[in-house]
Amino acid sequence: MTNAMMSITNHLKPTDSIVILTGAGISKESGLDTFRCADGIWAKVDLEDVATPEGFARDPALVHRFYNDRRRGLRDPAVQPNAAHRALAELERRWKGDLLLVTQNIDDLHERAGSQTLIHMHGELNAVFCRHCRSKVENWTHDLSVEDICPSCARKGGMRPDVVWFGEMPYQMERIYRALGACDLFVSIGTSGNVYPAASFVAEARNAGALTVELNLEPSAGASLFADSVNGPATELVPAFVS
Ligand code: BJW
Known part of the structure; x- marks a missing residue:
C-alpha cells in the first residue's frame, strides 16, 4: 500500500x-493473547477441549476454568x-x-x-447463558461453575459462557x-x-x-x-x- x-x-x-x-x-x-501466534492460546490448550460443545459436554469444569481465567485476565488493570x-x-x-x-x-x-x-x-466473555432455558445474563463478573443456578429457570449445571464454539x-x-x-x-x-x-x-x-x-x-x-x-x-x- x-x-x-x-x-x-x-x-x-x-x-x-x-x-x-x-x-x-x-x-x-x-x-x-492471540490464538494462533507461536505463543498463542492454541499452543497451550487443545481447542477441541475448550472451544467445542463436545469438549464442554466432556469436561465442563475444564472449560469453566479456561474462561474464568480469561475473564479475570480481562479485569487486570494493565489490560486497557x-x-x-x-x-x-x-x-x-x-x-x-x-x-x-x-x-x-x-x-x-x-x-x-x-x-x-x-x-x-x-460472543462475550462477560456474558453467560443457560443451556436449558437460553436466558442470558450480561455483566457476569464472578467465576462460573457447574454449581451455578440459572437466575431465570433455577436449574443447576446449565450455565455456560456466552461464546461461540466451533460448530455453533x-x-x-x-x-x-x-x-x-x-x-x-x-x-x-x-x-x-x-x-x-x-x-x-x-x-x-x-x-x-x-x-x-x-x-x-x-x-x-x-x-x-x-x-x-x-x-x-x-x-x-x-x-x-x-x-
Ligand atoms: C497482530 C498483532 C498486532 C498479532 N497487530 N495484528 C472446513 C472448511 C471451512 C469451514 C469449516 C471447516 N470445518 C469447520 C468449519 C467451520 C468452522 C471453522 O472455521 N473451522 C476452521 C478452523 C476451518 N467455523 C465454525 O464452526 C463457526 N461456525 C460456523 O461456521 O457456523 C456455520 C455457519 C455457516 C455459514 C454461515 C454462518 C455460520 C464458529 C467459529 C467459532 C470460533 N470460536 C473461537 C473461540 C471462541 C471464542 C473465544 O474463546 O475467544 O473464536 S476460535 C478463535 O478463533 C476465536 C477467534 O475469534 C477466532 C479467530 O481468531 P483470530 O481473531 O483470527 O486470531 P488468530 O490468533 O488466529 O490471529 C491473530 C492475528 O493477529 C494473526 O494473524 C497475527 O499475525 C495478528 N497479530 N499481533 C496486528 N499487534
Missing part, C-alpha cells in the same frame, strides 16, 4: 459505508484499550456514513474505547451480511483469516464492489483476497489508516 492509500479519507466519500472486522491481533498490544481500539471509536464518532464494527473478540476493549455500533459475532452459529449473521453487501470499504484488522464465516467476509465485500484492506502484523491466510494488505502492529497501522 502506498502512502496515498494510507488514509480512509483519501478513498471514500464522507457518507460511504464501512464494515470493519477485528480479531485477536487488535488486542495483543493490550496484553491479551489501545490506540487501535481508540482510533476505531473516534472514526465511528466522526463518520457520517454507516459504520459497522464486527469483532470476533470476546473481550470488551472496543466498548471500553467508546465504540457503540458493535457486533460480537463470537456466530451471532447476528444476517445483519453482518446485509452490511457487507452494501459497504464501500471493508477493513480486516488483526485476524489470521483461518476461521469461517469471518474469513469469507472479504469475498462478500468484494462481490459488493467494496475496496478491501487488511491491516495485520503479517499476511493473513486470505491476504491475496484483499485489494491491499499492510503489515505491522495495529497500534501503528489503525490510527494512521483511519486518520
